[in-house]
Each structure stands twice: as C-alpha cells, then as structure tokens.
Amino acid sequence: MLLGRRLLNLLEKCITMAQLKQAHAQFITGGLGVHDYVLSRLVAFCSNPNRGSLNYACLLFDQIENRPICIWNTMLKALLNNGALRETMKIYHRMLQANVIPDNYTLPYVLKACAHMCDHEFGEEAHDNALKLGFGSDPYVANTLILMYMACGRTDSAIKVFNCSPTKTLVSWTVMVSGYAKQGDVDSAWSMFEGAPVRDLKLWGAMVACYAQNNCSKEALQLFRLMQAEGIKPDEAILGSVLTACAQLGALDLGRWVHKYANIHWGMDLSIKLSTALVDMYAKCGSLKESKQLFDKMSQRDVVSWNVMIGGLAMHGDGYGAFALFTKMQQMGFSPNDLTFIALFTACSHSGLVEEGRELFEKMSIVYGIKPQHEHYACVVDFLSRAGRFQEAKEMLKRMHGPEEAIAWRAMLSASRNHRDIGFSELARNHLLQLEPHSGVYSLLSNIYAAAGKWYLSGKTMTMMKENGVSKTPGSSSIEVNGFVHEFVAGERKHPLAKEIRKMWEEINRQLRLEGYKPDISGSAFDVDEEEKESLVSEHSEKLAIAFGFMSHGPNVPIRVIKNLRVCGDCHSVTKLVSKVFGREIIVRDRIRFHHFNGGSCSCMDYW
Secondary structure, three states: HHHHHHHHHHHHOOOOOHHHHHHHHHHHOOOOOHHHHHHHHHHHHHHHOOOOOOOHHHHHHHHOOOOOOHHHHHHHHHHOOOOOOHHHHHHHHHHHOOOOOOOOHHHHHHHHHHHHHHHHHHHHHHHHHHOOOOOOOHHHHHHEEEEHHHHOOOOOHHHHHHHHHOOHHHHHHHHHHHHHHHHHHHHHHHHHHOEEEEEEEHHHHHHHHHHHHOOOOOHHHHHHHHHHHHOOOHHHHHHOOOHHHHHHOOOHHHHHOOOOOOOOHOOOOOOHHHHHHHHHHHHHHHOOHHHHHHHHHHOOOOOHHHHHHHHHHHHHHOOHHHHHHHHHHHOOOOOOOOHHHHHHHHHHHHHHHHHHHHHHHHHHHOOOOOOOHHHHHHHHHHHHOOOOHHHHHHHOHHHHHHOOHHHHHHHHHHHHHOOOOOOHHHHHHHHHHHHHOOOOOOHHHHHHHHOOOHHHHHHHHHHHHHHHOOOOOEEEEEEEEEEEEEEEEEOOOOOOOOOHHHHHHHHHHHHHHOOOOOOOOOOOOOOOOHHHHHHHHHHOHHHHHHHHHHEEEEEEEEEEEOOOOOOHHHHHHHHHHHHOOHHHHEEEOOOEEEEEEEEEEEEOOOOO
C-alpha cells in the first residue's frame, strides 16, 4: 500500500514523457503495472497534446486485455485531445464490439469528435445509443448533442434536443448561443440569450463573442458595458472578444483600458493568447508603435504571435520590417506556416516588393515545404496587379480554380482601375461575372468607366447592377472619441452635431483652397456638372469624421479614422494637405491598409 501511494505521488509529479516512462517502469517492477487506475492515469498523462505521447498511450491501451470503461474513456479523450477524430470513432466501435456499455462520459467524447468533423450521421448513431442506454436526459450528454447538431448545421435537431431536455443547465443556453454564433445567426443567438432564466459569465461571454465574430462590434461593446453594469467581471475569453471588437472598430481607448484591466488582474504575465490579441488590437487600431512594444515584451510567443505582428507591419505598409521580422522568427526557432506567407505576400502588395514576393513564392515549397494554396496564388496576383504586371498576374491566375479565383480577379480589377487599363478591367469583369454573378463588380467597374469619362458605359453598368439585384455597399467612416465610436456616412445628417461638423469641414476646406486645393472629381461616378460633383466629394464620410476629430481632439492628439471601403483619390489628397496645413497627424485605415498622414505626405507613398 505504501509503495503504491509513493509511486502514485511520483506519477503525479511527472512533467515529461521521460519521467513518465521511469515511473511506469517502477510500477511494473513493483507489481502494479496492470492496475486499472494506474493504467488510466498513464494514458491520461499521454493524452496531453503539449507534453504527452499519443503513440505511447496507444501502446499502453493495446497491452490491456480486459479494459474497464474508465480505460476506454481515457483513450477516447486522449484521441480527441490530439485531434485524432477518426481514430476516436474507431475506438468507440471497438468498444461496442467488445460489448462494453458506454456511459455518460463516453458519449460526449464521441459527439465532440462528430462536431469537429461535422459528421451528423455518426452523431445520430451515437444519439440513438444514448437514448437506448437512458442517457437522453443526462445534461452532459444532452448539451454535447446540441453542440454536435449545431456544428453540423442541424439546427432543428439541436432545438429539439434543447426543448426536450428536462434538465436544462446554463451550459445548454450557452451551447445554443455559441452554435447560432458559428452559423452567423445573431438574432437567434440574442433571443436565446434573452430567454435564459439567469446568466453566468460563460453565457455573457458566448453572446459577446457572437457579436464580435459576426462583425457586430458596436453591439459587442454595448453588451460588454451592460455586463459590467451587472457586476460581472470579465475573464480572459471575454476580453479577447472585446479586443476583437475594438480592432474592428478602431476603438483604441477601450482597447488600452482592456490592457490596463488585464495587467491589474493578471499582472504582466499575460497568456500568449491574450497578449497576441492585444498586439493585434493595437496594430489594427493604428498604433503600430504600441503593438511592437508589447510584442517585444512578450516572454513567450507562438507562431500565431509572429504571424499577427508580421501582418500588422504589412497592414501599415512596412514591408521591409515584415521581412526582417520573418528572418528573426526563424532565427528564434519558429517555423512559418501557410498564414505566415499570406502576411508576407500582403506586405509585398502594400509596399511594392514584387521581386521579393516572387522569390518568396518560389521558396515556399522548395525551402519551407509548404505547398501554395489558392489564397497564396490570390496574394501573388494582387501584388503583381498592383505593380501593373497584368500579364504575369494572368499567368498566375491560370493555376487557380475555386472560390479564391474570384478574389484574385477582383484584385486585378481593382488594380486595373489604378492603372486606368480599361482592357484588363473588362477582362476581369467578364471572369468575375461568371464566378460571382451577384458580386460588387458592377460598382467598381462603373467607377472605372466614370474615371475614364465613359459615362454611357458607367450608367449601363449601374443599370445592370440594379437588374441583377446587387446592392452597393454604402461608404462609412468611424472615429473613437472618449471611448465611444461615432460613425458617419456621406452627407451625414443624423449625427447630433451634424451641422457643427459640416461647418467645421467648410472652414477646413476654405483654408485648404487658400493653399491651392481643388477637389479631384475624376473618381465621381455621377454624370453631373462640376460644381455638384465637388459638393458630393466634399461630403465623403472620412472628411466628416476628420472634421469631428478636429472638434473633439486637442491639436497634439492623432486623429484616427476607420473607413469600410477603399479611400478615394480626393480624400487621400485632401488628407495629406490637411496634415500639412494644420500640422495634424491623421491615421486612416481603409478596407485595404493603413495610411499615416503627416506633414503633407502619406506612409503609402501614394501606392495603394
């Protein structure tokens, strides 16, 4: 008995596989190597994907002749934790063939494997077994059934299980909310959240995550504030969702508050996941300096951390910085993955590093053993098109098939507008309309025709757009002031300070004209007289957001604007001039990249 306790204590202290094997050897020599509990603990240790060995767990499992249910369950958990989903199902079938009756711990492991694989047929088989064995009302089994059906897109079945469960727990509501979130059904998720009898931290977190994951960033932050008002203290997962919303909206002040909150409650030793989310938030909110500082201070990093920082540099147009960090990443012993190359190719697109991008593309498979996927080809087409190398981009497109092909043709269409190449614009249009008949290609092509003065073709394209039921995405810009995000559309009238904002822009515009500014109306898609075009251009959403920034921020505070579409040529030119005339630092994030305006120039060097 004393020997058994001593060896079990030794087993609990193991932190490496080498130590575990030594403990296992002592169990065998002590005559305890075939004890059910000992074998279960050995397999459990091996199931840990960070320190264990799935192969060793399988060897242990195969050596056991009369396996009790606890051993089967531990093996199922080991396979599930290591992502061996098919093997999880095979072990379950072996278990049934061995006439071992599953319990309420067995079935959730199997159902989770089905959820990961979206295999509803196997899941339904497990569901039938659960009902036959009398586990249909078990809350643990029922909640995992809901998870499985929602993951497989079988919403009706999930609702049926939920409604029929006599012992609903808060986990039941949380799983339903999370399931709706993954399906993009925000309204149903909110209805489920509202209908819960009480709400705990996990349920609040599921709803905040639902909003953040589905680009309902304002709603995510509003719900977060409501949660705080209810006295619920956020955990790391909720803070991660809030940071995602902050990054989408450019809510830097709130993101900084989250950072301070995390430091107060967890100290400087933040998890890799939360630290990475903060690095991402700072970069996407336009504060690349703070993003770099935090990344440099991280005591531990993973590949995701490196990718996020490389992507942040790429987004801000620092291509050489992105490549330098890529080199450092490898020097530190980290191997790049497919997402690393997407971030680097994006850096090439925003910095004009065409030759560097082509060389990297060739090295992907030869040096790094990563086979280029459609996303990589699309990125290469993008940086080639931006450089005006349309023939090379077209050759690359021949190697693509699938949904990413449309992304690549859209990149070529956008680039052909910059280079005023009508021929390639129409070529890209024809391919895009075959791939995506209801896409926004009409609006982009109409603008290209308008810029070339081909008003008949521009109008005809817009008519085709209406006939095909395609709606144009309205342009909008947002700016954060005192922790709240204010959104503007072109010709904004609904904002409480709309009149004052317009007067502020008129004053800014007056001083710009004294400096020789004349609106660039070449990008206007409307066939109206010049004066009306100038009026329309002057009411673009980013200009109104900048005017509001002038009203709300002191002279030394940078103005940060988030634009949902690509910034137009006139807004780009006028913002450069504003930064020079008024000595203001202005940072604009459009759909493509960041623009840092200072002293009359932009960080993009007019390459966007």
